[in-house]
Amino acid sequence: MKHLIDPTDLTRQETDEIVALAQDIIANRAKYSEVCKGKKLATLFYEPSTRTRLSFTAAMMELGGNVLGFSDANSSSVSKGETVEDTVRVVGCFADIIAMRHHIEGAPLAATNVSRVPIINAGDGSHAHPTQTLTDLLTITRELGHLDNLTIGFCGDLRFGRTVHSLIKALSRYENVKIVLIAPDELRLPDYIKHDICDRNGMEYCEVTSIEEVMGELDILYMTRVQKERFLDEEEFDRVKDCFVLDAEKMALAKEKMAVLHPLPRVNEILKEVDADPRAAYFRQVENGKFVRMALICRLLEWANDDSKQNKGHDVVENADLACPNRKCICNCENVDKKFHLAEGGIYRCLYCDTKARQ
Ligand code: NCD
Numbered sequence: 001m002k003h004l005i006d007p008t009d010l011t012r013q014e015t016d017e018i019v020a021l022a023q024d025i026i027a028n029r030a031k032y033s034e035v036c037k038g039k040k041l042a043t044l045f046y047e048p049s050t051r052t053r054l055s056f057t058a059a060m061m062e063l064g065g066n067v068l069g070f071s072d073a074n075s076s077s078v079s080k081g082e083t084v085e086d087t088v089r090v091v092g093c094f095a096d097i098i099a100m101r102h103h104i105e106g107a108p109l110a111a112t113n114v115s116r117v118p119i120i121n122a123g124d125g126s127h128a129h130p131t132q133t134l135t136d137l138l139t140i141t142r143e144l145g146h147l148d149n150l151t152i153g154f155c156g157d158l159r160f161g162r163t164v165h166s167l168i169k170a171l172s173r174y175e176n177v178k179i180v181l182i183a184p185d186e187l188r189l190p191d192y193i194k195h196d197i198c199d200r201n202g203m204e205y206c207e208v209t210s211i212e213e214v215m216g217e218l219d220i221l222y223m224t225r226v227q228k229e230r231f232l233d234e235e236e237f238d239r240v241k242d243c244f245v246l247d248a249e250k251m252a253l254a255k256e257k258m259a260v261l262h263p264l265p266r267v268n269e270i271l272k273e274v275d276a277d278p279r280a281a282y283f284r285q286v287e288n289g290k291f292v293r294m295a296l297i298c299r300l301l302e303w304a305n306d307d308s309k310q311n312k313g314h315d316v317v318e319n320a321d322l323a324c325p326n327r328k329c330i331c332n333c334e335n336v337d338k339k340f341h342l343a344e345g346g347i348y349r350c351l352y353c354d355t356k357a358r359q
Contacts, residue, residue, distance in 0.1 A: 002300060002309040003112045003119040007130040007170040009311050014299070015170065019138050021295035022288070029062070035298060036065030042095035043069035044087065045122070046078065047103040051264055051286055052122050052131070056099045059293035068095060083334045085114045092117045097300055099131075103229075106330035106352025112311070113336065118300040125328050126160040126230050127353055132263050133166040134296060135289035140220060142288065143259040143281050148175040151217050155182040155244050156224035156269055158189040160231075163263040164224060165193055172201040179205045180214050184243045186236060187226070192354050196344045211244055215253040221246070223262040223269050223282075247271045254279065261285055314341045314351055322357040324350035 003009065010018065025032050041060040045053050049071070057067045069091075070076045078087060084102070088111040091098055097118045100108045105125035112119050123129040140147055152171065154164050158181055168189075171177045179198070181189050188207065198205045208214055215221070223246055231237040246260065251274055262270060262282040274280050303309035317340045324331050324338065330352050331338045339351035348357040 001118055001306070002303045003108075003115070003121075003311055004130050004296065004300065005109045005112060005119065005121045005311070006128050007133045007166045008173075009130070012173040015134070015137065015173075018134060018292065018295045018299055019141055021298065022134075022138050022292040023141075025291050025294050032063055032294065032298070034064040036060060036063035036301065039063075039065040039097070039301060040095045041065060041067050041069075041297065042091045042098045043067060043071070043122075044091065044098060044100045045069070045071045046073040046107070047101050047123070049101055049122070051289065052101065053099075055286070055289045056120075056122065056131075056293055058290050059297060062290070063294055063297060065297075069099075084110050084330065085334070085336065088115045088119070096304070097297060103328070104330050104333050105326065105328050106350070109352050110330045110334065110336045118304055120296065120300065123162055125353070126162050126165075126227065128166045129162040129263075130166050130170075131293055131296065132163040132289070133170045134292040135285060136163070136167050136222070136261060136263075137170060138288045138292045139261060139281055139285040140259070142284070144219060144257070147171070148177070150174070150176075150219045151178045151180065152220040152222060153180040153182055153211070153214055153218045154189075154222045154224070155211060155246075157187045157226045157240075158183045158224070159187045160227035161224040164189070164222065167222065168193055168203075169197050172197050172203045177203060179203065180218065181205060181207045182209070182211055182214065182244065183207070184209065184240050186240050187243070190354075192343065192349065192356070200344055211246065211250050212253060215250055216255065218254065219258050221254070221258065221260045223260060223266070225262075225265065225267050225269060242268065245269055245271060246274055248273045248277070251277055251279065314339075316340070316351060317342060317348060319348075321359060322348055324353065324355055325358045326350065326353050326355040329353040329355065
């Protein structure tokens with residue numbers, strides 16, 4: 001059995017196969033209309049979502065399966081104090097596969113400690129969002145025709161934007177991908193992504209502070225919203241909330257063949273005037289999300305009984321002298337086994353949220 005918690009739980013080959021399967025589903029919709037007949041997907045959404053939850057629901061319905069779950073944790077036993085592990089044990093009795101979104105980082109990984117059905121991370125705090133990554137990879141493939149040899153600019157909230165973290169991880173396994181990080185100081189990409197992902201995989205990156213200076217070099221511009229709900233300090237949010245706005249004037253500096261992606265929802269970072277530009281791919285991206293989730297559900301259900309399909313092994317360190325300082329990590333919110341792994345530069349990181357451990 002395999003779970004999808006982090007984009008690298010799929011090998012590059014498995015990732016490419018899922019993207020290819022999604023393209024086959026697009027071309028032959030009728031062929032897939034009953035492949036999940038009799039199967040049930042549970043969507044456990046502890047955090048608000050429109051696109052992701054509905055896209056999972058639509059995906060399972062188009063495969064002929066059924067969907068159950070909750071979109072508001074207050075209406076479930078969670079409000080009585082039930083832990084993630086217990087909820088997942090219970091839901092695993094009713095469903096064949098679970099998609100979970102949680103504001104607490106590492107909650108979907110904790111669910112895999114006890115789950116007997118595949119778990120899909122549908123976004124955990126500001127940590128990871130691997131199904132958005134599959135959506136983005138399918139969109140880049142359909143817009144440009146390739147995932148190698150790309151220059152991709154990430155703009156906006158690179159600190160809290162989980163979609164950015166996961167897409168960079170996935171792209172680090174392709175050839176000749178350069179990333180340009182466009183963010184104010186307060187919203188820069190976390191160090192662990194720069195060191196453990198970019199440096200370790202030899203992925204070239206640079207940091208700039210304006211869109212204009214790099215626009216002409218980009219094949220993809222990945223815009224993001226400033227993640228208001230993740231700020232502890234409202235003044236800090238107010239300082240950065242309008243940091244970058246994409247408009248027609250900036251689009252005029254871009255290559256003729258390029259694509260603008262955005263995981264959505266947008267707030268004010270892309271003006272409406274950009275929507276009519278053929279390079280604006282963000283609404284096409286939403287539809288791709290449904291097809292790629294159909295492909296993912298098919299594969300994970302197939303692999304559920306395949307012992308050769310396992311999540312990548314971590315060199316887990318259980319050391320009582322280590323602590324995770326992240327208050328929004330599952331290991332500090334619920335009674336789960338604390339686990340760490342040895343990362344680049346001999347640093348210990350929390351297995352659930354990747355934060356550097358305190359020694
Ligand atoms: C993103 C998310 O939830 O992280 N949205 C999505 O899944 N489509 C981006 C965001 O909320 O800004």
